[in-house]
Amino acid sequence: MSGARDVAANAIDYIESLITEMLAGGHTDNEISLGRLLSSNQEIQVQLKSQLSEKIF
Numbered sequence: 001m002s003g004a005r006d007v008a009a010n011a012i013d014y015i016e017s018l019i020t021e022m023l024a025g026g027h028t029d030n031e032i033s034l035g036r037l038l039s040s041n042q043e044i045q046v047q048l049k050s051q052l053s054e055k056i057f
Contacts (some may be wrong), residue, residue, distance in 0.1 A: 007035035007046045019050050028052045 014032050022030035031049035038044075051057065 003035075003037055004046070007037060010034040011048045014048055015050075018048060022050055022052065029056075 011034060014034070018030050018032055021027075029049060029051045031047050034046045034048050036043055036045050
């Protein structure tokens, strides 16, 4: 899964805006798709999620 590293590298570009939008909007969480990976015949979506509620940690 060499593409996994490329997809994960997108997190660097999105993390600050993800948290900023979450806090500015008064939301308890926020998430964004970083990309998709293919494994055999299965498609896997990789997401970055920020969470404010400690109950879900």
